[in-house]
Amino acid sequence: MIYREAGQFKASYPADQAIFPIRQDQVALVIVILIAVFVVPVVIDDYWSNAVLLPFFVYALAAMGLNILTGYCGQVSLGTGGFMAVGAYSTYKLITSFPDLSFILVVILSGVITAGVGILFGLPSLRIKGFYLAVATLAAQFFLVWLFNKVGWFFNYNATGQITVTRMKVFGVLVTGPEATPTAKYLFCLTFVLVFALVAKNIVRGRIGRSWMAIRDMDIAAELIGIRPLYAKLSAFAISSFYVGMAGSLFFAVYLGAVEPTEAFGIEQSFLVLFMVIIGGLGTILGSFLGSAFMALMPILLKNGLVDGLQVEVVTAKHIEIIVMGTLIVVFLIVEPHGLARLWQIMKEKLRLWPFPY
Amino acid sequence: MKSISLNLRTAVLAVVASLLAFSASGYELVIPTLDYRTGPYAPNGIPIANGFTDYLRLLNARDGGINGVPIKHISCETGYNTKVGLECYEKVKNTPPSGALVIQPLSTGITYQLIPKAPVDEVPIFSMGYGRTSAANGKVFPWIFNFPATYWSQATVLIKYIGDREGGIANLKGKKIALVYHNSAYGKEPIRTLEKMSEKFGYELVLLPVDHPGQEQKATWLQIRRQRPDWVLMWGWGVMNQVAVKEAASIRFPMDHFIGVWWSGSENDVMPAGEKAHGYLSGTFHAPGGDFPVHDDIRKYVYDKGKGTGDRDRIGEVLYNRGLVAAMWTTEAIRNAMKIHGTKEVRGKHVRDGFESLDIDEQRLTELGLPNFTYPVKITCDNHEGPAKVAIQQWDAHKKEWKLITGFMDSMRDVVDPLIAADSAAYAKENGITPRTCVSAL
Numbered sequence: 001m002i003y004r005e006a007g008q009f010k011a012s013y014p015a016d017q018a019i020f021p022i023r024q025d026q027v028a029l030v031i032v033i034l035i036a037v038f039v040v041p042v043v044i045d046d047y048w049s050n051a052v053l054l055p056f057f058v059y060a061l062a063a064m065g066l067n068i069l070t071g072y073c074g075q076v077s078l079g080t081g082g083f084m085a086v087g088a089y090s091t092y093k094l095i096t097s098f099p100d101l102s103f104i105l106v107v108i109l110s111g112v113i114t115a116g117v118g119i120l121f122g123l124p125s126l127r128i129k130g131f132y133l134a135v136a137t138l139a140a141q142f143f144l145v146w147l148f149n150k151v152g153w154f155f156n157y158n159a160t161g162q163i164t165v166t167r168m169k170v171f172g173v174l175v176t177g178p179e180a181t182p183t184a185k186y187l188f189c190l191t192f193v194l195v196f197a198l199v200a201k202n203i204v205r206g207r208i209g210r211s212w213m214a215i216r217d218m219d220i221a222a223e224l225i226g227i228r229p230l231y232a233k234l235s236a237f238a239i240s241s242f243y244v245g246m247a248g249s250l251f252f253a254v255y256l257g258a259v260e261p262t263e264a265f266g267i268e269q270s271f272l273v274l275f276m277v278i279i280g281g282l283g284t285i286l287g288s289f290l291g292s293a294f295m296a297l298m299p300i301l302l303k304n305g306l307v308d309g310l311q312v313e314v315v316t317a318k319h320i321e322i323i324v325m326g327t328l329i330v331v332f333l334i335v336e337p338h339g340l341a342r343l344w345q346i347m348k349e350k351l352r353l354w355p356f357p358y
Numbered sequence: 359m360k361s362i363s364l365n366l367r368t369a370v371l372a373v374v375a376s377l378l379a380f381s382a383s384g385y386e387l388v389i390p391t392l393d394y395r396t397g398p399y400a401p402n403g404i405p406i407a408n409g410f411t412d413y414l415r416l417l418n419a420r421d422g423g424i425n426g427v428p429i430k431h432i433s434c435e436t437g438y439n440t441k442v443g444l445e446c447y448e449k450v451k452n453t454p455p456s457g458a459l460v461i462q463p464l465s466t467g468i469t470y471q472l473i474p475k476a477p478v479d480e481v482p483i484f485s486m487g488y489g490r491t492s493a494a495n496g497k498v499f500p501w502i503f504n505f506p507a508t509y510w511s512q513a514t515v516l517i518k519y520i521g522d523r524e525g526g527i528a529n530l531k532g533k534k535i536a537l538v539y540h541n542s543a544y545g546k547e548p549i550r551t552l553e554k555m556s557e558k559f560g561y562e563l564v565l566l567p568v569d570h571p572g573q574e575q576k577a578t579w580l581q582i583r584r585q586r587p588d589w590v591l592m593w594g595w596g597v598m599n600q601v602a603v604k605e606a607a608s609i610r611f612p613m614d615h616f617i618g619v620w621w622s623g624s625e626n627d628v629m630p631a632g633e634k635a636h637g638y639l640s641g642t643f644h645a646p647g648g649d650f651p652v653h654d655d656i657r658k659y660v661y662d663k664g665k666g667t668g669d670r671d672r673i674g675e676v677l678y679n680r681g682l683v684a685a686m687w688t689t690e691a692i693r694n695a696m697k698i699h700g701t702k703e704v705r706g707k708h709v710r711d712g713f714e715s716l717d718i719d720e721q722r723l724t725e726l727g728l729p730n731f732t733y734p735v736k737i738t739c740d741n742h743e744g745p746a747k748v749a750i751q752q753w754d755a756h757k758k759e760w761k762l763i764t765g766f767m768d769s770m771r772d773v774v775d776p777l778i779a780a781d782s783a784a785y786a787k788e789n790g791i792t793p794r795t796c797v798s799a800l
């Protein structure tokens with residue numbers, strides 16, 4: 001009843017091609033963004049920023065990156081943790097070598113460097129496909145983490161191999177380090193996520209995105225209609241790695257502040273992002289957000305609900321959390337194998353007919 | 359006239375103080391712990407958490423807390439994961455009424471995360487014998503305390519002990535010493551010190567990293583079999599320890615030439631290897647065993663009332679005592695903070711002062727029911743590491759108990775101090791910190 005597009009006529013091509021063609025969606029989106037930009041920063045505290053929303057943004061960005069590669073271009077990658085590490089270590093080297101560089105530029109440059117590394121490790125995708133490619137990207141994961149742990153130049157030869165962020169400012173406001181306010185950190189990450197979500201959405205709707213999807217659906221047919229796999233696959237690796245690199249950069253500099261390669265960027269990280277993409281929905285930008293929210297925030301929600309709400313003992317709560325998370329993943333995948341984004345899609349379709357379905 | 363106004367002031371102060379005392383009736387001392395009872399490090403995390411918690415429960419049950427102010431203990435499960443540790447920290451740090459008085463990260467990775475936050479949030483960090491070694495320099499790290507000893511000090515003591523066993527430190531020349539370490543910030547801590555000493559004493563150092571979580575060590579021990587080091591040192595944690603001891607047993611490496619860091623020397627680490635682990639050595643800064651008066655009190659006031667955290671027969675295990683000694687120093691620092699600030703409503707910044715002037719001598723240890731349990735600790739403004747003494751303990755697989763085989767040995771300050779000075783200076787420079795001046799050092 002409320003969610004109905006009757007009477008909304010598109011009079012021009014741009015109106016017809018809008019990302020959100022239905023007015024109710026547009027209004028809802030604007031409200032969400034207005035709340036995120038104007039209301040949340042006022043009420044946010046350390047816990048909500050550092051423990052809840054920052055990881056959500058960082059993982060949403062990483063999941064978007066992997067979604068471009070795996071969801072849109074069909075190239076399975078297990079190297080996400082390694083590519084995030086490239087982003088983080090690029091950031092560290094950039095801010096320690098050029099302390100005067102704008103931090104926004106540092107994050108973007110970290111993405112660009114990661115894109116270069118991504119292209120390099122994407123080369124095997126021209127010859128190998130499917131599971132075999134997954135194994136090749138797994139090599140990238142282990143190699144990169146080993147490299148950052150082994151070669152002293154990457155962590156400025158300090159005693160422990162930990163990299164620690166220095167205080168960086170954007171427009172005169174601290175965004176990294178312990179003195180940065182939760183609001184500053186939150187707004188900085190929010191801006192990156194919003195801008196690059198918009199960019200990603202437009203890339204995947206355009207010519208490049210269509211060529212990726214053609215490769216994904218059937219690579220031989222795609223070649224026959226004139227799509228060059230070299231460009232399509234390598235551009236997917238590059239843009240995907242660019243996103244993952246920026247996520248790694250924010251993960252290290254804004255969210256954690258200090259990382260060591262083996263723990264922060266291990267294979268668990270790659271799996272986590274892959275699960276986000278699968279559970280959120282392959283080949284959707286919305287799915288990246290939903291998957292990130294599910295995998296990063298659900299454990300915290302469960303923990304706080306059990307420990308503070310139901311007064312369960314801490315360790316029992318942890319065990320319950322592990323069980324519930326596993327069960328939920330299985331249930332979601334059985335109910336809707338195409339992920340949370342598809343579930344949302346179905347809900348919208350039902351809503352359009354409600355309350356008189358036919 | 360003057361005396362009247364003075365009297366008036368004291369009267370007003372007395373009224374204010376009584377008002378404060380009245381409102382203090384609901385005050386609680388918040389001591390959070392970041393525990394891990396799950397994951398690959400749980401075998402070691404559980405006894406520490408139990409020892410710590412039991413001691414706090416003992417104080418609450420026997421003395422009604424610290425100086426009559428009850429302790430509110432908050433546990434947060436990290437699974438030894440840095441991200442979760444950060445989430446836990448943000449969650450517990452502002453717990454009413456006192457806010458977190460001190461944080462024990464119980465993981466080197468989490469400690470590194472929290473070191474820059476401590477001065478901003480005004481919550482002192484007590485990383486007892488772990489974390490960043492150069493935080494021993496109180497001039498650069500006023501909020502971090504890592505007494506009673508650090509990894510670098512311990513490395514020098516282990517080398518000193520090896521020197522003693524070889525019949526003099528000069529005999530180390532030409533010997534081969536291998537370091538099996540957890541490939542993380544924690545495991546890498548001693549490398550620089552060991553390298554420095556290898557230049558000085560002329561032994562050859564072989565570095566053998568083991569990746570998290572440490573269940574796969576076949577290749578490592580194959581290398582040891584091939585390279586035949588005279589001694590093996592280990593910086594391990596969690597499941598890595600027991601695997602290493604088992605692997606060492608399977609290649610028949612002499613156990614009395616295999617020394618673990620103080621985090622690699624507990625019952626859990628040697629039991630799985632059974633009889634073959636007999637003679638395995640490790641560093642420590644306190645005694646093993648559950649026969650101290652405080653253990654009797656814990657049995658009486660906590661376990662007999664059914665409030666114990668763990669199994670009754672595991673009281674007195676090495677890591678249980680480790681948690682207990684951490685709780686003892688923590689609560690004594692809070693007691694000290696109450697004394698110097700003359701208030702029972704202490705906050706994090708007061709507790710920092712309490713840590714900085716902590717002075718626990720043997721007499722106080724005896725009062726606390728821990729005679730000869732550890733050595734006296736005195737902290738000053740510029741030295742947060744304290745006395746930095748380490749003893750060696752040995753596992754007796756027949757009796758199934760750890761035994762101290764040396765006294766508490768002094769570390770080589772001529773090796774460690776310059777390293778601490780250099781590393782903390784680098785940190786200060788990188789982070790724009792001007793080292794404070796310490797009056798006591800003058």
